[in-house]
Amino acid sequence: MQPDREVLNRWSDSAPFWEKHREIIRQMFAPITQALVEDGQIGSRHTVLDIATGPGEPALSVADLVGSEGKIFGIDPIPEMVAAARRAADRLGLKNAQFDVAFADHLPFPADTFDAVVSRFGVMFFPSPVDAIREMLRVLKPGRKLALAVWHFAERNPFHYSLLRVIDRYVDSPPPAPDAHDAFRYASPGKLRKVLTEAGAIASSERLLQYTMQAPISVEDFLALRLEMSDKLREQIGLVSKEQSAEVNRQALESLREYSTDGGMSFPAEVLIVSGAKGRPR
Ligand SMILES: C[S@@+](CC[C@H](N)C(=O)[O-])C[C@H]1O[C@@H](n2cnc3c(N)ncnc32)[C@H](O)[C@@H]1O
Known part of the structure; x- marks a missing residue:
């Protein structure tokens, strides 16, 4: 399947911001990493x-868990993302982590290599998720599991909707096309699970992870983080007129204050964790 150039360009533009905010993103999504570890049945000495x-992420968080006798590999098609991951691994002094530039549907690994395959907020951007999941199953060892995290509906996640609602008052944004390759492509329960089954996964399951997302930063810093992290918000805020921008900023801060606590920002969050296994040969 041909790469989706528009999606890749957006991620290329986002790479410096995802590196800049790496640590807060790691903290905000840590419970999702934990769920992937559980459902992927990742343990010590695993590859x-x-x-x-x-x-x-979640590779770097998992590196400790697999330990020095285990190994963690991460792939992404955006060279700037991979360079950022390598820099973080060097800073952390990790000897058991390796990052490579690759697409999900062409994995540069032999069959039956991995004890677990995970992906956090990736599958919604793939041009052919079914081909990508077939590749994940190819590189998994028989009997082992893959686990994927995708967003539940936007309206269940104020992390997404609180700012979008404010900006929507000022900027026309057409509704996304059905099956758009965006964050909410697999928000409907059962949709991604069906793709796993189509790709040949066995014993598939899905669970709704409801958790409190914590970002130990101020409302102002959180607004800056969201406007940088999200290509959609970056694009939309660029369309707000100069005259309106101070008012948009004021309303954005006001809408976020609802989620501000003494320890920083705190949002209810909902994510689907979808997993399946590779069958054993008969
Ligand atoms: C929302 S980010 C998730 C990053 C990280 N997993 C995390 O949770 O912090 C989505 C990532 O999907 C990657 N991506 C987009 N298309 C892809 C493809 N065809 N194959 C593999 N990765 C892809 C992007 O480059 C981007 O780094």
């Missing part, structure tokens, strides 16, 4: 693959 790793 694990993280697909669409971006600047290195």
